[in-house]
Amino acid sequence: MSTAARTAILTTALSAALSAASLGAQAAPQAILVTNEAGQPVAQAAVSVYVKGTRATASANATANMAQKGRAFQPTLLVVQTGTPVLFPNFDTVRHHVYSFSPTKKFEIKLYAGTPSAPVVFDKAGTATMGCNIHDQMLGYIHVVDTPYFSVTGSDGQVNLDLPAGEHRVQIWWPALGETNPGVEQMLKAGGGQAVMLRVKS
Ligand SMILES: [Cu+2]
Numbered sequence: 001m002s003t004a005a006r007t008a009i010l011t012t013a014l015s016a017a018l019s020a021a022s023l024g025a026q027a028a029p030q031a032i033l034v035t036n037e038a039g040q041p042v043a044q045a046a047v048s049v050y051v052k053g054t055r056a057t058a059s060a061n062a063t064a065n066m067a068q069k070g071r072a073f074q075p076t077l078l079v080v081q082t083g084t085p086v087l088f089p090n091f092d093t094v095r096h097h098v099y100s101f102s103p104t105k106k107f108e109i110k111l112y113a114g115t116p117s118a119p120v121v122f123d124k125a126g127t128a129t130m131g132c133n134i135h136d137q138m139l140g141y142i143h144v145v146d147t148p149y150f151s152v153t154g155s156d157g158q159v160n161l162d163l164p165a166g167e168h169r170v171q172i173w174w175p176a177l178g179e180t181n182p183g184v185e186q187m188l189k190a191g192g193g194q195a196v197m198l199r200v201k202s
Pocket of ligand 1: 095
């Protein structure tokens, strides 16, 4: 048997073992608390956890909504996995004209009521800041991440994610950082049975 063939067999065996290991790693609820340096909870922060061996891009049936209600974006901060099509349903009686000039996703949905039929696909990681041409005060963010493990902290600064046990890279982003900032990176040990606290400068 040639060395190349042997290497190929070894590689196949190794990747099979690796995928079996990642399938075997059971996800369990993990509470994560984000605080500032003073120990106060950081609300409305996107928490994304990168678990080795998971797909960076969204599955084919992924979809999300960025609604407009009461002349505001709802939610203010939406997190989606890369490749997710996002619909922009308008629940107001007034028409909106949503746009983003962000390099992560430049788009414009001209004056509309109801739900525009074509979603906007967010195909690149990063953050898009959105406004409305009609209502200057409208401000919203779509944060795009290369992982299916993400959430946004509540007023208690906390998220709960189903994570496999182990050490994972976590990225925390909130609007005050600005859209060009990828977020604060830390490591997180999941599966210890208690909430993990992440302290950031905010
Ligand atoms: Cu508007």
